[in-house]
Amino acid sequence: MEWRDGPATVGFAPVAPRIVGGLCADGPCQVASEEGNGAIRTTLSHGSTAIDTDVEIALPPKDRLEQDDEWCVAHVDGEWRQVRFHDYDRIFEVEGLYECIFYDVLRCASPAFVRGELERELAGAGLRASDLRVLDLGAGNGIMGQELVDLGVASVVGADIIPEARDAAMRDRPDVYDGYHVVDMSDLADDERRQLADERFTALTCVAALGFGDIPPEAFAGAFNLVGDGGWIAFNIKDEFLNGEGSGFSRLIHRAIEEGTLEVRSNERYRHRDATNGDPIHYHAIVAVKRGELQVAD
Numbered sequence: 001m002e003w004r005d006g007p008a009t010v011g012f013a014p015v016a017p018r019i020v021g022g023l024c025a026d027g028p029c030q031v032a033s034e035e036g037n038g039a040i041r042t043t044l045s046h047g048s049t050a051i052d053t054d055v056e057i058a059l060p061p062k063d064r065l066e067q068d069d070e071w072c073v074a075h076v077d078g079e080w081r082q083v084r085f086h087d088y089d090r091i092f093e094v095e096g097l098y099e100c101i102f103y104d105v106l107r108c109a110s111p112a113f114v115r116g117e118l119e120r121e122l123a124g125a126g127l128r129a130s131d132l133r134v135l136d137l138g139a140g141n142g143i144m145g146q147e148l149v150d151l152g153v154a155s156v157v158g159a160d161i162i163p164e165a166r167d168a169a170m171r172d173r174p175d176v177y178d179g180y181h182v183v184d185m186s187d188l189a190d191d192e193r194r195q196l197a198d199e200r201f202t203a204l205t206c207v208a209a210l211g212f213g214d215i216p217p218e219a220f221a222g223a224f225n226l227v228g229d230g231g232w233i234a235f236n237i238k239d240e241f242l243n244g245e246g247s248g249f250s251r252l253i254h255r256a257i258e259e260g261t262l263e264v265r266s267n268e269r270y271r272h273r274d275a276t277n278g279d280p281i282h283y284h285a286i287v288a289v290k291r292g293e294l295q296v297a298d
């Protein structure tokens with residue numbers, strides 16, 4: 001089988017990884033949960049946007065890795081390469097690799113889940129999605145943006161800190177974003193701030209992007225403060241960042257709730273995705289209304 005010549009020869013894997021994702025040569029095929037040396041293949045389509053590509057990945061042995069240290073190997077252009085999950089620049093360079101790792105193999109449910117939560121709360125408030133002008137923070141290659149378009153929002157503008165994310169969004173979902181800014185939200189230049197303020201956002205989404213050396217509290221607060229009062233805030237965050245002592249997000253969010261800046265309409269714990277060993281990783285999806293400016297505590 002092809003993989004016997006693949007991951008086993010990759011020096012960093014002490015045990016041959018399990019191949020778990022890829023596109024069958026004949027097109028999309030069923031996910032099978034074959035253990036050990038068997039190849040397990042899965043379709044690379046996600047939501048309404050199918051990514052037509054041909055990548056395979058192999059996960060490391062089943063030992064639990066900290067979420068921040070997770071990696072796999074990917075078979076791309078005829079060679080196996082190691083990919084750390086937080087090396088988004090390298091992942092986005094390969095069309096379909098992000099979807100293959102996080103959606104097809106690790107079954108990430110977050111964009112659809114957060115969209116569903118937002119949809120329900122808007123309906124409960126008697127509002128229409130078509131009134132929302134959304135800033136999608138940590139937009140990546142546009143999976144959440146696609147959910148928002150499918151929901152029927154008036155406009156969605158993406159923001160991400162790496163140019164590779166914008167390039168991938170333009171390649172993979174060119175019709176989703178009405179604008180896409182490569183910026184550091186915690187340190188906006190004056191002209192960037194003016195351009196973003198001109199959008200008069202009525203909502204912020206931030207999915208699978210808070211914590212873990214990704215978006216820090218200062219950047220989240222910067223994006224939050226670009227939304228008008230009464231605007232909708234929909235985001236997800238890992239259990240331990242929301243509730244853990246010493247977490248900057250925990251302090252920021254709990255203080256905002258106490259002070260009334262964040263009027264929480266729903267807070268649901270759910271399975272965000274699988275870890276590489278198959279354990280569930282739980283996040284909270286929060287939908288709230290903005291009632292003032294967020295201040296990051298010293």
Ligand SMILES: C[S@@+](CC[C@H](N)C(=O)[O-])C[C@H]1O[C@@H](n2cnc3c(N)ncnc32)[C@H](O)[C@@H]1O
Nearest residue numbers: 088138139140143160161165207208209214215
């Ligand atoms: C896991 S991806 C999520 C992408 C998309 N929201 C989704 O649900 O598919 C996390 C994204 O956050 C971006 N990111 C990390 N740190 C950031 C920061 N400080 N400001 C803006 N984006 C950041 C990464 O570049 C990456 O595109």
